[in-house]
Amino acid sequence: MLSSNKLFVVIVGCGRLGSHLANNLSRSGHSIVSIDVNESAFDSLSAEYSGFRVIGDATEIAVLKQAKADKADLIIVTTRDDNVNLMISQIAKRIFHTPKVMARVFEPKQEEIYHSFDIETVCPTFVASELFLDLITGSLVSDKKGNKE
Amino acid sequence: MNILTVGGGKTLYFLCRSFLSKGYKVTVINDDQSECIWLARRTNATVIYGDGTKPQMLEEAGANTADAVLAITSNDHDNLAICQIASVRFGIPRTMALVNDPDNEMVFQQLGVNAVSITRILSNVMEQKVSSDSIVNLVFASEGKVNITEIVLNDTYPVVGKELRNISIPENSLIAYILRNDQPVIPRGSSILQAGDRIFVITLPENYGQVIRTLTEGKE
Numbered sequence: 001m002l003s004s005n006k007l008f009v010v011i012v013g014c015g016r017l018g019s020h021l022a023n024n025l026s027r028s029g030h031s032i033v034s035i036d037v038n039e040s041a042f043d044s045l046s047a048e049y050s051g052f053r054v055i056g057d058a059t060e061i062a063v064l065k066q067a068k069a070d071k072a073d074l075i076i077v078t079t080r081d082d083n084v085n086l087m088i089s090q091i092a093k094r095i096f097h098t099p100k101v102m103a104r105v106f107e108p109k110q111e112e113i114y115h116s117f118d119i120e121t122v123c124p125t126f127v128a129s130e131l132f133l134d135l136i137t138g139s140l141v142s143d144k145k146g147n148k149e
Numbered sequence: 150m151n152i153l154t155v156g157g158g159k160t161l162y163f164l165c166r167s168f169l170s171k172g173y174k175v176t177v178i179n180d181d182q183s184e185c186i187w188l189a190r191r192t193n194a195t196v197i198y199g200d201g202t203k204p205q206m207l208e209e210a211g212a213n214t215a216d217a218v219l220a221i222t223s224n225d226h227d228n229l230a231i232c233q234i235a236s237v238r239f240g241i242p243r244t245m246a247l248v249n250d251p252d253n254e255m256v257f258q259q260l261g262v263n264a265v266s267i268t269r270i271l272s273n274v275m276e277q278k279v280s281s282d283s284i285v286n287l288v289f290a291s292e293g294k295v296n297i298t299e300i301v302l303n304d305t306y307p308v309v310g311k312e313l314r315n316i317s318i319p320e321n322s323l324i325a326y327i328l329r330n331d332q333p334v335i336p337r338g339s340s341i342l343q344a345g346d347r348i349f350v351i352t353l354p355e356n357y358g359q360v361i362r363t364l365t366e367g368k369e
Contacts, residue, residue, distance in 0.1 A: 086230055
């Protein structure tokens with residue numbers, strides 16, 4: 001769905017995850033605005049990144065508006081503070097009426113409150129543990145197969 | 150009434166004292182251990198050390214039986230999370246957040262959380278206090294959405310000697326009553342303003358300046 005047409009994407013937080021997403025989406029031809037409080041965070045953007053950089057605290061609605069977040073097709077919130085992410089994704093969903101809002105959430109227990117506001121979440125801890133469990137069960141199955149032979 | 154407060158600093162300490170003196174039961178969640186000890190020694194509040202934005206911490210602090218939650222940490226996003234968890238998860242009927250960025254007052258309201266901005270209140274008070282000496286009293290009603298101002302009419306004011314119906318003050322403002330020689334007068338269209346009258350004007354923060362200028366300078 002994302003690759004079919006060009007989207008205007010605002011990415012809040014330019015850490016490892018935010019910059020990775022920004023670089024990839026920019027390379028695929030989407031228009032990107034990255035927001036971070038620290039100017040040095042933008043160092044992790046690659047040479048291929050052709051989007052805009054906005055320095056500021058995205059919990060200030062003035063900063064979000066400066067980044068034209070109220071016009072975005074997609075907002076991805078990736079700061080390392082769950083409550084910051086919760087606040088920004090709600091502003092996007094309920095004040096800007098952004099069509100698609102996604103947030104990274106560290107605390108799995110916090111996801112429930114996001115879902116009650118209809119915000120899509122990705123919890124790295126949960127994703128990683130699922131992958132590990134898949135690998136464990138996978139290797140257990142292949143071990144058993146090996147034993148039978 | 151059970152009040153659950155999250156935050157710290159002198160504001161929280163004096164709020165606690167004020168609530169306790171009114172006979173309310175107060176529980177405080179604070180994430181600084183030494184401040185918790187300090188608060189516990191100086192107040193009769195139940196003090197809990199931890200992160201008040203965590204649902205389990207709010208539960209431990211008795212969120213299930215709280216009547217009101219007050220979030221006054223220095224981070225607006227934390228205050229929002231606290232109030233939302235309190236109302237969505239624990240169904241606490243009254244929540245109030247302190248906001249630092251005045252824009253967040255509107256943002257929080259749209260997200261269903263009551264919010265008060267100290268910055269806005271202080272700047273309003275400052276602007277209004279310095280504007281004129283004859284403005285003797287100011288009350289903010291409904292969390293600062295409405296101002297009630299008392300003005301002593303000076304004989305140089307353009308409205309003195311005029312009938313109220315001939316004074317056009319901006320929309321959404323009202324001369325509520327007149328105190329003349331300490332006797333209240335309920336204004337009618339035919340009432341004539343006199344020098345020395347104390348008039349009580351109801352305005353909104355947005356049109357306050359305009360109303361005052363109309364009454365004291367005759368300009369809009």
